[in-house]
Amino acid sequence: MRPLDPRLLRYASAARWFLAGTALVSLVQTFAIIAFAWLLSQAITGAVEGRPLADLAGGIGTLAAVIVLRAVLIWLQELLAQRAAAIVKTQLRSQVLDAVARRGPDWLAGRQSAQVSTVVTTGLDALDNYFSRYLPQLLLTAIATPILVLVMLIQDVPSGITVIVALPLIPVFMILIGLATRGVQKAQWESLQHLSNGFLDLVGGLGTLKIFGRENRQTGRLRAITEDYRQRTMAVLKVSFLSGFVLELAASLSVALVAVGVGLRLVDGSLLLGVGLFVLLLAPEVFLPVRQVGAQFHAAADGLAAAEEVFAILEETSGGDAGRAFDPTSVRTSGRMAGHTAGHTLGRIAADASSFDRATDATLCFDDVTIHRGETPIVHRFTAEFRPGDFSVVTGPSGAGKSTLIAALQGFIDYDGMITLGGALIATDSPRDWLAWSGQRPGLFAGTIAENVTLGETSVNDAALRSALADAGAADLDPATMLAVAGEGLSGGQAQRVSVARAFYRARVRDCAVVVLDEPSSALDAAAETALIRGLQALAAEGRIVIVISHRPALCAEAQQVVRIQVPAHV
Incomplete structure (x- = not known):
C-alpha cells in the first residue's frame, strides 16, 4: 500500500491541485513554526534578562500574529482537505459508475455487486481521513522536516546531529508497523465485504427463506459474520493504539536526548540561553509531522484499500475496452x-x-x-x-x-x-x-x-x-x-x-x-x-x-x- 498512489493523480484531477495547495500551505506553516520558536525564545530570554515590557511589546505582538497565522493555516488546510476529498470521491465514483455502465451486466455478472457497491460508497467515504489527516501530514513531513533540521544544524550543530541520528528510528518503526497493519487491515476490509455480501444475499432471498420456514436459521450465520468483522476491527484498533504508543515513545525519547544535551551545555556556559530555547522549541516540531504520519496511517488505510479496488476496476474496464468490437474510426474484422x-x-x-x-x-x-x-x-x-x-x-x-x-x-x-x-x-x-x-x-x-x-x-x-x-x-x-x-x-x-x-x-x-x-x-x-x-x-x-x-x-x-x-x- 503506497502512501501516495500515482493512479490517484491520474484518475482524480482534484488530487493534483490539492497537493499543490497543501504543499504551499505546508511551506508557509514551516516558516511560521520557525518564526514562532524564534520569537518565543527571544521573548523569554528578554524577560529573564530583565528587559522592560515596552522593549518586548513588539516581539510579543508579532508572536501573537504568528499564532493567529498558524491557526488560519490549519483552518485553510482543513478546508482544502474537505473540499478535495469531496471532489475526488465524486470523480472516482463517476468514473467507476461510467466504467460499470460501459461494461454492462455481462461484466458485472462475474463480480459480487455488493462488493462494488461497498467500494463506491462506504469504501470511498474513508478517503475523507486520507485527505484531511494523512496526506497533509505526509506533505508537511516532506517539506517541514528537512527545513527544521537544517535550521537546528545552523543554530546548534550537536542538537542537529542528535536529531539526524534519532529521526530515522521513527520511519523504521513506521515500516514495521505498516507491515503488521497491512495484514489486519486487509482482513478487516475482506470481512466487511463478506458482511455486505451476506446481508445482500439474505435480503434478496428472504422471501424464499420465509416460504420454507428457514429465515431464522440465517440469524446465526449473519451473527457469525458480524462477530468476525467486530473482531477484525478490534484487531486493527489494537494495532493502531500500540503503534501510536511506540511512535510517541520513540519521539519523546529523541526530544529528551536533545533536551539533555542542551541542558548540559547551558549549565557549563557553552550554549546561549536564546539558542538553547530556540532549539528546544524546534525539536518537538521536527518529530511531530513524522509521528502524525504514523498515527494517521491507520485512519487512511480503509480509504487507500478502497481506492486500490477502484483503480483495479478502472484499469480492468479500460483494458477490456481497448479491444472492444467496433469503432467508426477504426474498423476491426475478425x-x-x-x-x-x-x-x-x-x-x-x-x-x-x-x-x-x-x-x-x-x-x-x-x-x-x-x-x-x-x-x-x-x-x-x-x-x-x-x-x-x-x-x-x-x-x-x-x-x-x-x-x-x-x-x-x-x-x-x-x-x-x-x-x-x-x-x-x-x-x-x-x-x-x-x-x-x-x-x-x-x-x-x-x-x-x-x-x-x-x-x-x-x-x-x-x-x-x-x-x-x-x-x-x-x-x-x-x-x-x-x-x-x-x-x-x-x-x-x-x-x-x-x-x-x-x-x-x-x-x-x-x-x-x-x-x-x-x-x-x-x-x-x-x-x-x-x-x-x-x-x-x-x-x-x-x-x-x-x-x-x-x-x-x-x-x-x-x-x-x-x-x-x-x-x-x-x-
Whole structure:
C-alpha cells in the first residue's frame, strides 16, 4: 500500500491541485513554526534578562500574529482537505459508475455487486481521513522536516546531529508497523465485504427463506459474520493504539536526548540561553509531522484499500475496452469475416449510428455476428435484418443466445461481425439514444409508477405516460401509485407491464428508432398479452423497429417477421 498512489493523480484531477495547495500551505506553516520558536525564545530570554515590557511589546505582538497565522493555516488546510476529498470521491465514483455502465451486466455478472457497491460508497467515504489527516501530514513531513533540521544544524550543530541520528528510528518503526497493519487491515476490509455480501444475499432471498420456514436459521450465520468483522476491527484498533504508543515513545525519547544535551551545555556556559530555547522549541516540531504520519496511517488505510479496488476496476474496464468490437474510426474484422474486403466493409459504414436520421432507411442489420464466452461460441455467425415498421420476434431454445444478441446491440459485450443501423456502424461506446429497451427483470425502484415509467427524463409528458401504460396493457394502473423498494406493491405481471411502458415512453419521448423487449409477456395472462401485442403493433406502425425476444406462440403469430436462432454446434 503506497502512501501516495500515482493512479490517484491520474484518475482524480482534484488530487493534483490539492497537493499543490497543501504543499504551499505546508511551506508557509514551516516558516511560521520557525518564526514562532524564534520569537518565543527571544521573548523569554528578554524577560529573564530583565528587559522592560515596552522593549518586548513588539516581539510579543508579532508572536501573537504568528499564532493567529498558524491557526488560519490549519483552518485553510482543513478546508482544502474537505473540499478535495469531496471532489475526488465524486470523480472516482463517476468514473467507476461510467466504467460499470460501459461494461454492462455481462461484466458485472462475474463480480459480487455488493462488493462494488461497498467500494463506491462506504469504501470511498474513508478517503475523507486520507485527505484531511494523512496526506497533509505526509506533505508537511516532506517539506517541514528537512527545513527544521537544517535550521537546528545552523543554530546548534550537536542538537542537529542528535536529531539526524534519532529521526530515522521513527520511519523504521513506521515500516514495521505498516507491515503488521497491512495484514489486519486487509482482513478487516475482506470481512466487511463478506458482511455486505451476506446481508445482500439474505435480503434478496428472504422471501424464499420465509416460504420454507428457514429465515431464522440465517440469524446465526449473519451473527457469525458480524462477530468476525467486530473482531477484525478490534484487531486493527489494537494495532493502531500500540503503534501510536511506540511512535510517541520513540519521539519523546529523541526530544529528551536533545533536551539533555542542551541542558548540559547551558549549565557549563557553552550554549546561549536564546539558542538553547530556540532549539528546544524546534525539536518537538521536527518529530511531530513524522509521528502524525504514523498515527494517521491507520485512519487512511480503509480509504487507500478502497481506492486500490477502484483503480483495479478502472484499469480492468479500460483494458477490456481497448479491444472492444467496433469503432467508426477504426474498423476491426475478425477471422470469421475474412471474406469481406476492406472496401466492402468501409462501404457499409456511412456514419456512426449514434447520429443517424430516423427519416432515412433505418434498417437494423446483424452481419455474421459471433459472440464467444471464453472459447465457447454462444452465437455463431448470426445474420438478420429488421426493417422500420416491422414487429419482429426472435425466438429459439434457451441458451441459444437471444439475450446475448441484445446485450451486444446495447454495447455490453464483445462480438465479431458487424451491427449497423441505417447503413451506419454501431460503435460499441457510442450513445444508444436510438434504442429503447425492457429486460426480463423489471428493474423498478421505490417511487411512483410515473417516476418508474419516466425514468431518466427531466420533465413528464402526461399524455405520453398514459399512452405508454395503455399500450403496455397497464391502463388500469394509477401513475400516482407509490411503490416500495424493487417495485414492491405490484404483482409480477403488473411490474413487467410497467417496465414495458418505460420502453414505450422512452421510444416516443426520445423518438427512438429501435425498441427491444426481452420476454415482455412471460408473466402476463392472455388478455394482458393481447393488449400488449396491440401496443407493439401500434409502436411499429409509427415507423419503428420493434424486436421482441419471446417463446410465446401468440406473439409469434402476430409478428411480421419471426427469426429463429439455434444453439450453435461446436465450432
